[in-house]
Amino acid sequence: MGQTIIVQDLQKRYGDVHAVDGVSFSVEQGEFFGILGPNGAGKTTTLEIIEGLREADSGTVEVLGMSPWPRNSRLLPKIGVQLQASSFFERLTAREQIRTFASLYGIPAKKADDMLSVVGMEDKAGTRSEQLSGGQAQRLSIACALVHEPEVLFLDEPSASLDPQARRNLWDLLRAINDAGRTVVLTTHHLDEAESLCDRVAIMDHGKILELGPPAALVRGLDSATHISLAAGTLTVPAAQELAGPDASVVDDGVSLTFATHAPAPLLTALAERNLLTGISVRGATLEDVFLQLTGREYRA
Structure with a gap:
């Protein structure tokens, strides 16, 4: 198993705030990797730098052997990104949304429609995005991130604001995506989510990684009654x-x-x-x- 992502001594400041402070880790091919932390820990900034959405002040990032910054046209077809807040084109149905995303990558409409079935949204294909529930909108967002069959999928707080049933339903989908061989990188502050889904987690706070390892190993290392x-x-x-x-x-x-x-x-x-x-x-x-x-x-x- 090769290393899909390699992060070395990543640094990012916003004025006096050190949002990312010397972060280093790697993610193996096919791994489900979680980045955990409270609000303001640096999770989203770290993920956006790895995705190539934001420039680091210093440090290096490799994704599939390539640097994501400046925006790398060779890397973009190989990664899928689901942002913290879903954003869709206004007044388009779920089918029209995913076909629009697919067209950006030259993916046929039939394949885009099939992706709706993969995420369990085929019965909502004719529903406009603003009429979808929170869980349905998250599934559509993930379908749009997967429509070009990327090797690596990035998910930023995918279950935020979902009810318990929708969260569990989403977990089943994410397990299936990972079981299909894709590398998944997730940020979350839901600890049960990380414990259930992730092979390894990095716990961040104040821009630093405090602990990194399999959830069960981190728990065993805690001297708790x-x-x-x-x-x-x-x-x-x-x-x-x-x-x-x-x-x-x-x-x-x-x-x-x-x-x-x-x-x-x-x-x-x-x-x-x-x-x-x-x-x-x-x-x-x-x-x-x-x-x-x-x-x-x-x-x-």
């Missing part, structure tokens, strides 16, 4: 604390009695011996825990 929850009132807090031992913590919030422990097996055994496993919930660390440990918990607009 396992949380075991029972219905409130199942045990008193003192009895629960005695059962869990001095190294665990116990909290009863009136809804759940929750243990936080680094040794869950003995505690689960003790609960089983007392027939207290009914309705139990066990939660280990997630990518969200890694993300919050690295980037903090303060709200960012």
